[in-house]
Amino acid sequence: MANVLPAIGWFMLSEADRDAAERFLSTLSSDGTRDELGFAPIHFAFADRFFPGTSVQHAQLRYVFFVAWTYQELLTKSAGENFDRDRLFEIERRYSTRLMRTVDQLENSGISGWRKYQANERPVVRASTIYWTALRSWQIAKPVVAIEGAPTEAQLQGLWPRLMMREDGDAQRTSTAILFDDLPQPPPDWVHKTKPLNFELRPEEAKYIRRKWRTAGDAGTRPLLSRLAEAGVTTESLWSSTVRGVATREEREWLKLAERAASVACIARAAYAAVVEAKRNADHGTDNAMHIEALPRLVAEHRRAALELDVEELREATDIDANLTNFVRAIIEWVSADGQLSSIRRKLEERERDLKNERAYLLNAKRREEWRKGVAAPLDYRWPVVREMIKRVRG
Numbered sequence: 001m002a003n004v005l006p007a008i009g010w011f012m013l014s015e016a017d018r019d020a021a022e023r024f025l026s027t028l029s030s031d032g033t034r035d036e037l038g039f040a041p042i043h044f045a046f047a048d049r050f051f052p053g054t055s056v057q058h059a060q061l062r063y064v065f066f067v068a069w070t071y072q073e074l075l076t077k078s079a080g081e082n083f084d085r086d087r088l089f090e091i092e093r094r095y096s097t098r099l100m101r102t103v104d105q106l107e108n109s110g111i112s113g114w115r116k117y118q119a120n121e122r123p124v125v126r127a128s129t130i131y132w133t134a135l136r137s138w139q140i141a142k143p144v145v146a147i148e149g150a151p152t153e154a155q156l157q158g159l160w161p162r163l164m165m166r167e168d169g170d171a172q173r174t175s176t177a178i179l180f181d182d183l184p185q186p187p188p189d190w191v192h193k194t195k196p197l198n199f200e201l202r203p204e205e206a207k208y209i210r211r212k213w214r215t216a217g218d219a220g221t222r223p224l225l226s227r228l229a230e231a232g233v234t235t236e237s238l239w240s241s242t243v244r245g246v247a248t249r250e251e252r253e254w255l256k257l258a259e260r261a262a263s264v265a266c267i268a269r270a271a272y273a274a275v276v277e278a279k280r281n282a283d284h285g286t287d288n289a290m291h292i293e294a295l296p297r298l299v300a301e302h303r304r305a306a307l308e309l310d311v312e313e314l315r316e317a318t319d320i321d322a323n324l325t326n327f328v329r330a331i332i333e334w335v336s337a338d339g340q341l342s343s344i345r346r347k348l349e350e351r352e353r354d355l356k357n358e359r360a361y362l363l364n365a366k367r368r369e370e371w372r373k374g375v376a377a378p379l380d381y382r383w384p385v386v387r388e389m390i391k392r393v394r395g
Contacts, residue, residue: 037272037348038324038355039265039379045318046258047381050224052216053137054382054389057130059110060199061209061392066095067128068135069186071156071179079176080164083157089122096127098197110199128153135180138212144177184208206393224251229390238383257317260309262378263302268331270298270376272348274341276361280368294375299335302378306335327351
């Protein structure tokens, strides 16, 4: 038998790439905060109900059109062929570098992957990956070939060779699939390589988004997102009377339940942060107290709302599993009993261990060295992002 050389190799990402990928995955799982205690199912359930198709990664609404125009351009050049990812990357690079020419400061500009483009590299997470959920949920992307409903980006790429079809068996007549529903045309200079490009929605684009939002809910119903946009509501708090004023009766009940669940999550996160901080102090002989001192204030601020939460009603509304349900109950019982931090520590450790195993910060001193976190906040259900979207379509 001939000797065969081993065929094992390694694919290495840089530290920056790993950090970028981890940040992206963590923000997809919750509200932009590391979700060590697993509140993401609650966050998703209410955020998707109120604001379908949105994500904490949606920093600039006009990317929805950039992504759609990119695929339309690809379709005109390569329908019927295998999907060309290199060509996709180059179009994304083209419009991204144009966007970069229009901002004074790239940091916090909302330009996806700008650090990679600046270094003449490809982003770890592409804009089309981030914004495709909006194209599907807002019924902008249309069903194609054998797919029922709007395809995922991966499905669309896999079906690319089948997007050019012969009509009536006539080899001389062909047609290509229509990928998007009545999409506004790109600006005349869309394929330009250097002309500046910006995030300002044209009037027809803003009107189109508002129309799509009206049927973005389950089974084509009108979600709270659309009601808030039509009323121009951009209040600081999702729990304001202005928001409730445009909500339906059913939505007001959901808002009440969501606010109470957000308060429970805030208290749990505050207690967790205080325990991690105490353990880090023991690890390194330090006396940091930001989270330890914040805990009593946050418990006092959110105590009433937390104690008013009907856990069974929450479970039915969000379909959370038994483990998260029991953990929510444990936090409420601890608040009700005015418990000491030490009396909830084991529950916090067990919860994180069940979710993260050996990567749990509370159980892994080496991982605690890298732990940094701001003071705990309630679940926000993407409202800060959605508020900016509404400003854009009203602008």
